[in-house]
Amino acid sequence: MSTGTVAQRLGVAAATLRSWERRYAIGPAVRVAGKHRRWLPEDIARLEEMCHLTARGVPPAEAARAARVKVAGTSKVEKDVPAAGAGQTPGGPATLPLGPVRAECRGLARAAVRLDGEAVEALLDQAIEDHGCVVAWEEIIAPTLHAAGRKWASAGERYIEVEHLLSWLVSSALRRRRKPLRPTREGVGPIVLACAPGELHSLPLEALWAALTERGLPVKMFGPAFPVDALREAVRRVGPSLVVVWAQGRPTTAADLVTAVEGVEWGVRGARSHTALLVAGPGWTSVPQAGTRRLTALRSGLDLIEQRLAP
Template sequence: MTYTPRAVAGMLGIAPTTLRTWDQRYGLGPSIRTDGGHRRYEDADVEVLRRMVVLTTQGVAAAAAAVLARQKPVAARSGPRTPIDPAEAVLAQQGFLAAAKRLDEPMMSGLATKLLTDHGVVSAWEDVFVPALVDLGELVVSSGQGVEIEHLASGSVLHALRGIPRASSPGVLSALLSCAPDEQHWLPLEALGAALSEEGCMWGNLGARVPAEALLDAVDRLRPTVVLVWAHRTDLALRVPLEDLSARSDAVIAVAGSGWQGVPLPSAVRRPKSLQEAIDLVLERVR
């Protein structure tokens, strides 16, 4: 496939003049010129330009971004990650939302992966992904439109989170994550799981809409160190068998999500208030 400059500019959400400037100043031009002198971009050219857009959206100077854009994406680095600067977080949110509204999944995935690589799950989740997804959710509620935008954005974040390598060595399951019965919002559990992967912990996620009996059976069979159940509505939280979980397992039982606000909990059940608190709870038990 080849593309005209106008088509590429539309795909990337930039002005044709910007595309022309990047070609003239930084050599990020098309690989093909027709006999008539018309420029045509190939898929590889478009991917380089996608990386250029992601980098400039994050505040990287255009000249430096052009050098980085030509390089292949690097593997996730190990070692400490730096928190996201507030100004950078705002730029990242804006870039992610702009890509979402264009339904540009490659750009969203690229931005999400770079944030996770540079800053880790907690900072990327709390400072960029959650605010951006909340904005998209409010757009759907207020306008009745944009469900496809919200779903594609959530899928892009999920794809990036699942790119974090999981611990594979045999051992005790550090955490078993589950949604309440009929709870469908399970992306926060994937964020917790990815953060636990960064810490080298083994974890499992039962996903959305887990019946009470299925959760109890999984806990009996897997015998995890910590069981955490997510609910974003009170009526869903009330259907979780907390008493049975506590009675049938030696695991620490924890709950998370706005649905637990105001719900009376058994004394032994923990309720972390943030992603970092949930991670610390698991690490406290494991270590």
């Protein structure tokens, strides 16, 4: 495997692998023409052992020595590691319950459990750059976030630090994605994005913001817990073509939100326009007012938005 492939698989930044090779002589045994590194199965096994030990608090130099020796069973270094709760990363085998997922997803999960922010950041940027926002979100980021949530929910809140670090870095990576992959759409009113009042979970809406930006569509993000009156005023001042409201839990102000968006007229007198409301998130599942307004996933939601914007 190449260094980039190994880095994705293990959830370690490629720069970290090169640093380990330089400092601790834990590099690939073979190089091909042009000095390209190629990692063999035994090389990768040593890296996996090093990742395992460093995640448990073993200093890198000591972990590299143990990984090179590759003693079968429990090495002396592992015996000297403090017991659970004394400086380790959270629990057990230090894995998240992912199921069948992409290799990049597994690498991201491993880096998150190790609380390796640098590696998580690099893997997120690489996933978005290689695959675009939609694939990166649906096939790599969201499965990892869901697995982190399931893990701390079933482990007595021992993994909350993993989910918080991952969520913050995902949010940062999505906001860095400002380069449109398509020409900026002309003659289209902005799309307003906001969370329902009291709703603090905004990551899926941030993914929608990044994907819309990627498609060259004008978008304004108002973020978490946006009050109804503020939404009404934003519609009046911005004159958006569409408004998308996200709710993780059932919004208590569903009817007010519909009125706040679709009950407002904007534009010059004699040619007033109305804005259409779309809703997203599991909180709207049992809301009768949602109806055909619901966006059920990022890719299909983008397609529906494109249809609504078509002349």
